[in-house]
Amino acid sequence: MIEKADQIFVLLLHWLVGFLPEAWQHVASVVVCVAVIVAVYPALFAVAVLMERKGLGRMQNRYGPNRVGPFGVLQPVADGIKSLTKEDIVPRNADAAVHFIAPLVLVVAVFMGLAVLPMGRNMVLVEMDASLLFFFAMGASTELSVFMAGWSSRNKYSLLGAMRAVAQMISYEVPLLLSTVGVVMITGSLSLVDIVDAQTRYSWGLAHWNVFKPWGLAGFVMFVIASMAETNRSPFDLPEGESEIIAGYFTEYSGFKFALFFLGEYVGMFSIAGLGTTLFLGGWSSPLAALSWIPSWIWFFAKVELWICFFIWVRGTLPRLRQDQLMNFAWKFLLPMTLVNLLVAAEWRFVEGVWLRWIVGMAIVAGAYVLMGRVGMRRERLGPRSYRYAE
């Protein structure tokens, strides 16, 4: 029974393609899997948008959407209909072809990344040797689409937003990649399936998640920060900073193309959260051996949703960074820290003795953090805060 619940989607797929002749079964199963992924994530996107608006409203002491349906739960439907029926306006000077292609490239690249995420036991669309590399390759392709959108709009705000976005994404891609290298070093594989399998072991009823190790903890924190920047989420939302450059690179998009950008951004969030879950939080495995009876796919999606909630919480809490702070943080703090973390991962691999490697690893991570934090803050020369207009 538990086994069946765990594998319910796999069994359903087998049952469904069983109706077809042998030769078509492989193609049919791929088509069904793709259709499911393309349907499930936009549905999650609708839920996440509602959750975000409600949650932000709560944090900002207001109600959030509460008019459409009971408690406003039908708001995503209304938003969808609105974006479908709105006029699609293309500026006269815009580069029509590039303006048209940009949102498509974004959405396609973002959805491609989902193909390699193991969303449950035996639930991965493409199982390949270098799936982590594939994910990052797809993530890197989104940068070009952001630039295409900003440049083709022929709008100063769009171009500014695109330049900011590209600079930010390139800068934060380095720590994002380097923070995952530790996981690859310890697991000895670039395959996400293998990485999850390596974490699905239990001692004293507790899972061997990577986040429970010194290099994993440091890598996890840096991955979360870099992933927030990579998806242009607040506090790293300079590329679309509404109060400065309206909406950045998608200022000149309306109607359904705007909705595509919105969708791409949220699905990008889901996929990066799914990747972080896979790398550091054990993917579809349960934290305690006693909870293994809960189906694996529930664990995966619960962790992803929790991650999204964290993103929303951070968005409601932190103010936006300044451009120089953003760059300094990426290059002068995150990058050295990720390099130190590689050292810790190597130490974890080669030092014998459970306690010794724990102590040495934590000492290196904490020492580097304190040292770099102190040095960085000394250069900032922070004095008492002064208000020009508010007093």
Add this chain to the structure above:
Amino acid sequence: MSIAFVVLALLTLAGAMAAVTLRNLVHCALALAVAFAGLALLFLQLDAQFVGFTQILVYVGAVAILVVFAILLTRGADDGKAGTVFSRTWLAGLGIAAAVFALLGWAVLRSVRGLAQAAGTPAVTVENIGQALMSRYVLPLEIVALLLTAALVGAVIVAMYEKEGAR
């Protein structure tokens, strides 16, 4: 020659042709990105996953962006309207390109004939590549790393110079 190869080769060639014939420089850069992506797909078609994905990650993700940035930061992307896209020495360029292609083709054909036709594709995993890079080819790797570090330091110095002069 499979259908996939023909399609990918045509895509790559079309991208490369567009990159040299289009008038708008940013369009050229985007077409170049298409050519890079086509090359990556050709690698994937040859079962070279690591090279293919690295090609996308580095060339589409970074090099194309850098090209675009360089275009935007140095000159207007729109002032390519006057004149034709062909330079005056296009015949010489064509000759050189044909000569290079002939040389490469000759070398490739010779190497295939020289090797014994091994049956089946060798199963090269990413792990094999990593092992080879870290053991047999560690010296070239280190030399490349040193070269890149030198380039990085040089770039930083070029960027720093103006700041000190202004002070």
